[in-house]
Amino acid sequence: QQQVKQSPQSLIVQKGGIPIINCAYENTAFDYFPWYQQFPGKGPALLIAIRPDVSEKKEGRFTISFNKSAKQFSLHIMDSQPGDSATYFCAASIGKIKAAGNKLTFGGGTRVLVKP
Amino acid sequence: DAGVIQSPRHEVTEMGQEVTLRCKPISGHDYLFWYRQTMMRGLELLIYFNNNVPIDDSGMPEDRFSAKMPNASFSTLKIQPSEPRDSAVYFCASSSDSKAQFFGPGTRLTVL
Numbered sequence: 480q481q482q483v484k485q486s487p488q489s490l491i492v493q494k495g496g497i498p499i500i501n502c503a504y505e506n507t508a509f510d511y512f513p514w515y516q517q518f519p520g521k522g523p524a525l526l527i528a529i530r531p532d533v534s535e536k537k538e539g540r541f542t543i544s545f546n547k548s549a550k551q552f553s554l555h556i557m558d559s560q561p562g563d564s565a566t567y568f569c570a571a572s573i574g575k576i577k578a579a580g581n582k583l584t585f586g587g588g589t590r591v592l593v594k595p
Numbered sequence: 596d597a598g599v600i601q602s603p604r605h606e607v608t609e610m611g612q613e614v615t616l617r618c619k620p621i622s623g624h625d626y627l628f629w630y631r632q633t634m635m636r637g638l639e640l641l642i643y644f645n646n647n648v649p650i651d652d653s654g655m656p657e658d659r660f661s662a663k664m665p666n667a668s669f670s671t672l673k674i675q676p677s678e679p680r681d682s683a684v685y686f687c688a689s690s691s692d693s694k695a696q697f698f699g700p701g702t703r704l705t706v707l
Contacts, residue, residue, distance in 0.1 A: 522698030
């Protein structure tokens with residue numbers, strides 16, 4: 480019940496395309512859903528995050544769509560650029576229970592390659 | 596802010612040796628997390644601390660692994676004795692009540 484399932488494992492798009500990464504969860508207690516971007520040889524970096532009281536959030540070319548009833552959320556990268564080539568991780572955490580702290584459950588990651 | 600600082604960045608050691616990884620969290624953050632990343636298992640949470648106290652160590656693979664946080668600005672992850680299967684990238688991350696976790700650059704450990 481603590482799992483976050485992420486798909487696809489890898490994705491190749493042309494420059495300007497819109498890679499879409501999907502995540503699904505089971506635990507309805509999750510209330511914070513961040514996305515992390517990781518470049519080779521670097522640590523994951525927070526990209527954008529959403530809470531379940533909104534259905535969409537945009538930051539620059541990155542958009543999260545959230546479907547609470549389906550327990551799914553996705554990341555869209557608009558007008559993708561070769562510099563967006565990285566591994567993307569979705570995650571989820573429980574905020575209402577203090578003992579859970581800020582513990583994140585991560586998806587398995589999606590390797591995105593944007594071809595010039 | 597310097598971000599999360601980890602040392603060393605790379606460590607190569609021989610099986611059976613003790614390995615100590617170090618982390619300095621972002622000042623003011625009261626949560627500290629240790630992760631391990633491998634191709635096979637992805638990003639795994641090993642242990643996390645709140646206000647220097649270990650809260651959840653259920654991800655620590657076995658007794659060979661131990662972690663300490665003697666003060667708010669320093670934590671160590673120790674492997675003794677190390678084994679080849681411990682080869683991975685180890686990340687430290689810190690966060691505050693805002694929940695966003697900030698990761699360090701990682702330590703790439705190779706056990707021969």
